[in-house]
Amino acid sequence: RRAAMGSNPMLLSPEEMAAALPAAMELATAHATSQCLYTVLKLGVPNLIGNTKLTVAEIAEAMPEAPRRDALLRCMRVLVTAGVFSEGARESGDIEFGLTPTGALLQMGVPQPSVACGVHHFTEKPMWAAWNMLPDYVAGKIDCPPFDFANGSPLVDFQQKFAESRDPFHEFMDTLSTTELPTVIEQVDWQSMSGRTVVDVGGGSGFVLGLVAEQFPEVKCISFDLPEVIASAGKPPTGVTFASGDMFDASTMPKGDVIFMKHVLHNWDDDRAANILASCRAVLPEQGKLIIAESVLPVVGEASRETKTPFLFDALKLLSGGKERSRLEWEALADAAGFSVDDIRDMGCATCSIIALSKR
Numbered sequence: 001r002r003a004a005m006g007s008n009p010m011l012l013s014p015e016e017m018a019a020a021l022p023a024a025m026e027l028a029t030a031h032a033t034s035q036c037l038y039t040v041l042k043l044g045v046p047n048l049i050g051n052t053k054l055t056v057a058e059i060a061e062a063m064p065e066a067p068r069r070d071a072l073l074r075c076m077r078v079l080v081t082a083g084v085f086s087e088g089a090r091e092s093g094d095i096e097f098g099l100t101p102t103g104a105l106l107q108m109g110v111p112q113p114s115v116a117c118g119v120h121h122f123t124e125k126p127m128w129a130a131w132n133m134l135p136d137y138v139a140g141k142i143d144c145p146p147f148d149f150a151n152g153s154p155l156v157d158f159q160q161k162f163a164e165s166r167d168p169f170h171e172f173m174d175t176l177s178t179t180e181l182p183t184v185i186e187q188v189d190w191q192s193m194s195g196r197t198v199v200d201v202g203g204g205s206g207f208v209l210g211l212v213a214e215q216f217p218e219v220k221c222i223s224f225d226l227p228e229v230i231a232s233a234g235k236p237p238t239g240v241t242f243a244s245g246d247m248f249d250a251s252t253m254p255k256g257d258v259i260f261m262k263h264v265l266h267n268w269d270d271d272r273a274a275n276i277l278a279s280c281r282a283v284l285p286e287q288g289k290l291i292i293a294e295s296v297l298p299v300v301g302e303a304s305r306e307t308k309t310p311f312l313f314d315a316l317k318l319l320s321g322g323k324e325r326s327r328l329e330w331e332a333l334a335d336a337a338g339f340s341v342d343d344i345r346d347m348g349c350a351t352c353s354i355i356a357l358s359k360r
Contacts, residue, residue: 033082036075037106038123040084041116043067045076046099046106053088053098079103113178117171122316126151126158126165130319137318145321155320156267160228170204173263177207180352184262184293185211187347187354194218199256201225201247201280202264205233206240209260213239222254248275250282259284262293262352266313267322270333277337281359289342292355296344297326309350330355 012020040046048054048062056073060066076097080087084103087095099107108116121127126147133146142149151158159166190198190212196219200209203223213221214237221240225233230244245252247264259280265273280290295310303311314324325333331341339357346353 033078034119034123036078037082037084037119039075040072040079041106041108041119043072044108045072046103046116047108047110049085049097049099049103050107051099053096055090055094055096057094059097113175115172115175117168117175120168121165121172124165124168126162127319134319145319147320174207176263176351180262180293180347180349181208181211183347183349184208184352184354185215187345188260188291190216190219193258196220196257197222197255198258198260199224199243199254199283200260200262201253201276202261204229206236206242208262209240210237213237222256224254247279248272250279253279253283255283255285256288257285258289258291260291260293264294265292265333266294266317266324267320269321269323270329270336273333274336277333277339277357281338284359286359288359290339290357292330292357293352294355295324295351296330296346296353296355297324299326307350313351 043063045059048059054062056069056076060069060072073095076085077087077095079085080097083100084106086098086100088098090096105112105114106116106119108114129150130145130147133142133150136142137146137149145154147155147158153161159169194216198209198212198219199222200206201224203209204225206221206223209221209223212219217239222243223230223233223236223240224243224245224247226246227244230242233242236242243254245254247253261280265276268276277290281288284290295313297310297314298307310324317323327344330344334341334357338360340360341355342358343356344353345356
C-alpha cells in the first residue's frame with residue numbers, strides 16, 4: 001500500500017490550477033494574518049485608534065516605546081485585507097487607519113465583549129510552539145499532546161504557573177459565556193428544576209448559576225470547582241453556594257438532582273471524559289439529569305466555510321489532548337458512562353449546543 005501512494009494523482013487543467021491557486025495560497029499564508037494580529041494587539045493598536053482614524057506616525061507617537069513604523073504599517077495593511085482595519089488616504093498622502101466592527105471587538109478594557117484575549121491565547125508563543133509539534137503528533141512520533149511536548153507540561157498545569165497565559169484564556173472563556181449564556185438560559189428548562197439542586201461542575205466563580213438563581217430563585221444552585229479555583233473566586237453570586245473538590249473523584253462532589261457542565265468535557269479525551277461522567281452518575285439520583293453545553297460537530301457532508309468554527313476549536317483541542325465531538329461521539333461517550341442521550345439541541349450558536357442525558 002505504501003508503494004501505491006501517489007500513483008493516481010489528481011491533475012488539474014491550467015484553468016483549474018489558476019482558479020485553485022488563490023485559495024491554496026490563502027491557506028498557506030494564514031499564519032501571517034494571525035501573527036500580524038497578535039503583533040498589533042500586543043502593541044495596543046486597536047485601543048489607540050478607538051473611534052478615530054490615525055496614521056502610523058500618530059499611532060507610534062502614542063506608544064510608550066518607538067516601534068518600527070514601516071513594519072507596523074505593513075502589518076496593518078495585511079489586517080486591512082482581513083477586515084480588521086479600514087484605510088484611507090489623507091491629503092498629505094499618508095494612510096490613515098480606522099477600526100471596522102471586527103477591529104472594535106479587539107479593543108481591551110472597554111464596556112463591551114472583547115476577543116483580544118482569545119487572539120492572545122490562540123497565538124501566544126507557547127501555543128505557537130505546540131502547533132509546530134502537530135505534524136509529529138499526527139504522525140505518531142511523540143506520545144503526548146503537542147502542547148505538553150513543546151512546553152513541558154499539560155496546558156492546565158502550565159496556566160496555573162503562568163498568569164500571562166492563564167488570564168487571557170479565562171477571560172476568553174468569560175467572553176464566550178457572555179455571548180452564549182442568553183441562549184443557554186432560554187433553551188434549558190430551568191423552571192422545571194424549582195425546589196431541586198443543580199450543580200455546575202467546573203462552574204468557577206458561579207457566573208452561570210448566578211444568572212439562573214437571579215431568574216429562577218427557587219432553584220438551589222451549587223458551583224463546584226477545584227479548591228484553588230474556589231479559593232480565588234471571591235464571594236459567590238446571590239443564590240449560589242460554592243463547593244470544592246475534584247470531578248475525577250465522586251466522593252468529593254456534592255450531590256444534586258441535576259448536573260450542568262459547560263465547556264468542560266471538550267478539555268479531555270474520551271477515557272478521561274468518561275471518568276468525569278462516571279463521577280457525575282455516582283452523585284445523581286436514579287431520575288437525575290445531566291445537561292451539557294458544548295459544541296456538536298456537523299455531520300458528514302456539512303463541513304464547510306459556514307460550519308468551520310467548531311472544527312477550528314477541535315483543532316485547538318487537538319493540541320492539548322481534548323476534543324470536540326459529533327452527535328455519534330456524544331452518544332458513544334454517554335453510553336460508556338451509563339447515560340442515555342435524551343436530546344441534542346442546536347441553539348443556533350456555533351460553539352454551543354445543549355446535550356441532555358439521563359441515567360440508565
